[in-house]
Amino acid sequence: MYRHAHPYLQFRTRLAHHALLHVVASLKSSAEIIMFGFGPVLLGLFACLALPGLIAPTLAWPQALALIAAQVLVAALPALLLRKRLHPADVLQWSRPLPIAPALRWQADAAVAAMLMAPLTIVYAISTAIWLYQWPDWLRPVAAASVGLTVLSLLLAWGASTLLLAQRARMPAATRPRRGAPPATSYAPRALRPLGLHLWHQLFWLPFWRADNAVGMQQSLLLLGALASVATWRWHPAPVPPALWGALSSLLLMVLTDRGDQAVREQTALLRPIIASWPIRSARLFFTAAAFGLLPAAAVLAGFAALMLHASASNAAGLSSKTAMVWLCAAALAQLATIAPRQISARGRVGIVVGAILTLTAIGSELWN
Amino acid sequence: MELTPVLHIGQLHFEYATRPLFRQFDLELGVGVSWLRGDNGAGKTTLLKLAAGALAPHAGVIRLHAAPPGSAGNNDVGGKDSGADVIDSRQSALRYRQLSFYCGGEAPQLPWLTVREFLDLHLALYPHADHALLDAELRAFKLLDTLAQPLTTLSLGQHKKVQLALALALPVRLLLIDEPFNGLDATAMDYLRQQLADTARCARQCIVLTSHLDPQIPLARTLQL
Numbered sequence: 248m249y250r251h252a253h254p255y256l257q258f259r260t261r262l263a264h265h266a267l268l269h270v271v272a273s274l275k276s277s278a279e280i281i282m283f284g285f286g287p288v289l290l291g292l293f294a295c296l297a298l299p300g301l302i303a304p305t306l307a308w309p310q311a312l313a314l315i316a317a318q319v320l321v322a323a324l325p326a327l328l329l330r331k332r333l334h335p336a337d338v339l340q341w342s343r344p345l346p347i348a349p350a351l352r353w354q355a356d357a358a359v360a361a362m363l364m365a366p367l368t369i370v371y372a373i374s375t376a377i378w379l380y381q382w383p384d385w386l387r388p389v390a391a392a393s394v395g396l397t398v399l400s401l402l403l404a405w406g407a408s409t410l411l412l413a414q415r416a417r418m419p420a421a422t423r424p425r426r427g428a429p430p431a432t433s434y435a436p437r438a439l440r441p442l443g444l445h446l447w448h449q450l451f452w453l454p455f456w457r458a459d460n461a462v463g464m465q466q467s468l469l470l471l472g473a474l475a476s477v478a479t480w481r482w483h484p485a486p487v488p489p490a491l492w493g494a495l496s497s498l499l500l501m502v503l504t505d506r507g508d509q510a511v512r513e514q515t516a517l518l519r520p521i522i523a524s525w526p527i528r529s530a531r532l533f534f535t536a537a538a539f540g541l542l543p544a545a546a547v548l549a550g551f552a553a554l555m556l557h558a559s560a561s562n563a564a565g566l567s568s569k570t571a572m573v574w575l576c577a578a579a580l581a582q583l584a585t586i587a588p589r590q591i592s593a594r595g596r597v598g599i600v601v602g603a604i605l606t607l608t609a610i611g612s613e614l615w616n
Numbered sequence: 617m618e619l620t621p622v623l624h625i626g627q628l629h630f631e632y633a634t635r636p637l638f639r640q641f642d643l644e645l646g647v648g649v650s651w652l653r654g655d656n657g658a659g660k661t662t663l664l665k666l667a668a669g670a671l672a673p674h675a676g677v678i679r680l681h682a683a684p685p686g687s688a689g690n691n692d693v694g695g696k697d698s699g700a701d702v703i704d705s706r707q708s709a710l711r712y713r714q715l716s717f718y719c720g721g722e723a724p725q726l727p728w729l730t731v732r733e734f735l736d737l738h739l740a741l742y743p744h745a746d747h748a749l750l751d752a753e754l755r756a757f758k759l760l761d762t763l764a765q766p767l768t769t770l771s772l773g774q775h776k777k778v779q780l781a782l783a784l785a786l787p788v789r790l791l792l793i794d795e796p797f798n799g800l801d802a803t804a805m806d807y808l809r810q811q812l813a814d815t816a817r818c819a820r821q822c823i824v825l826t827s828h829l830d831p832q833i834p835l836a837r838t839l840q841l
Contacts, residue, residue, distance in 0.1 A: 439740035524670035526713035
């Protein structure tokens with residue numbers, strides 16, 4: 248059947264397959280880290296995935312609607328995050344002038360969205376089966392409606408994913424360019440001093456924020472997540488045990504450094520042949536870039552230290568200042584251990600990061616008694 | 617006419633995984649424009665990149681004579697790298713690169729930068745560059761309007777012009793230009809020929825260019841690979 252599909256459909260599904268393999272390969276080390284450290288927790292979360300749809304019929308209308316909407320949004324998140332990979336800019340530029348019928352484009356987007364939804368649907372099916380097998384009291388009277396709503400939420404998520412992909416591929420409207428500054432009438436260079444800092448900014452900062460590169464946004468979200476997690480750990484609101492916030496902080500901190508360092512390594516590999524003929528000491532530049540990759544983690548550790556000082560000064564009950572100091576030192580060492588080995592294999596790197604997460608989680612569990 | 621060597625390549629060996637490209641390759645080039653010819657895949661771009669320091673040879677030496685023609689150190693090139701004016705591409709890599717520039721490639725190498733950022737970056741790397749000269753080159757190539765544009769929005773010809781404007785303005789001894797006429801309009805081609813034929817420039821720079829078209833400028837040497 249696949250062979251008889253329209254060549255454009257075949258092309259789009261192959262492109263999506265290739266893009267997804269690429270994403271899986273790029274996330275492999277991080278996914279291994281998360282699975283090693285938090286496999287059981289994730290399994291538990293997967294088991295609960297279908298819960299919002301199942302429980303919705305037992306709630307009042309507004310709550311049920313909000314719950315289903317949230318579930319649809321979460322299920323459509325992969326399409327939102329991966330839309331630029333599934334519709335790469337150069338492929339869009341190539342395909343827009345081609346005589347492809349709109350219906351065929353929609354079919355292709357729906358097929359690609361279905362590829363994204365397939366694994367999620369399997370997890371939903373397993374999760375629903377687990378709940379039906381457990382057969383809790385609240386589910387019995389609404390079982391049929393619950394299953395129907397779960398299926399509906401999946402179908403809506405599929406539709407939303409298709410819409411997101413179609414929106415990405417849409418020809419941008421011809422807008423009149425903004426009247427910016429008048430065109431330059433002469434060129435006068437800006438002084439780039441200090442040169443090393445400017446080189447880093449132009450070669451290792453700007454590329455992560457421009458065009459389709461999402462590394463800057465990804466690292467910012469991870470940084471915010473880590474800071475928020477550390478802040479929540481400080482106040483550890485009930486009923487979540489403080490150790491769980493410690494584990495989350497450790498995980499986010501290590502993933503932040505790991506992903507950042509991975510991006511710096513990839514950019515270094517890209518730049519190496521380009522700047523080989525430039526009159527600069529490239530080794531020094533690459534070392535600076537790797538060292539600057541530690542700054543987000545340093546900000547998180549500084550935030551942790553400040554919060555713990557505040558907690559200590561306000562005599563927060565149950566705080567172990569000694570544990571806080573040990574966690575801080577261990578976390579700092581773990582950051583260095585992550586970026587220092589430049590020739591290490593991917594497997595060895597996963598080992599270091601997983602070991603660091605487990606160690607930090609174990610130490611952190613003693614922070615609040 | 618006696619050749620005054622600026623670029624000296626001796627016993628060069630370089631190979632790709634699929635085939636050897638240069639074996640025991642020797643070359644000496646003086647000031648002026650040298651035209652490097654050859655079929656596709658003959659190694660023209662590779663030779664330019666080796667001479668620019670962008671690729672490392674597997675064996676052999678690549679040296680640059682820094683002194684202007686007529687100065688005392690000029691006869692040193694073939695000898696040891698002991699004189700202050702003879703710069704070995706491996707032993708004094710940084711100084712060698714300050715005196716050479718490779719201008720090539722059809723696609724932007726730093727696609728996230730604007731034209732202005734690209735130029736600022738390169739001028740910062742060559743501190744003795746003449747800013748007024750670069751301004752004049754940009755004006756001549758009609759590029760001033762594009763300064764705020766991302767490099768990726770330039771046409772092939774505009775991208776070539778940006779590289780050429782920069783190359784012509786840098787105070788380098790060795791200028792390596794890969795296919796300089798690709799994508800240029802007729803006016804830009806005329807201007808480029810005029811610049812490359814400039815006697816003052818030809819007296820101080822060793823310019824090596826590859827082209828499948830006859831450059832139609834006075835040539836110091838033509839090399840067939």
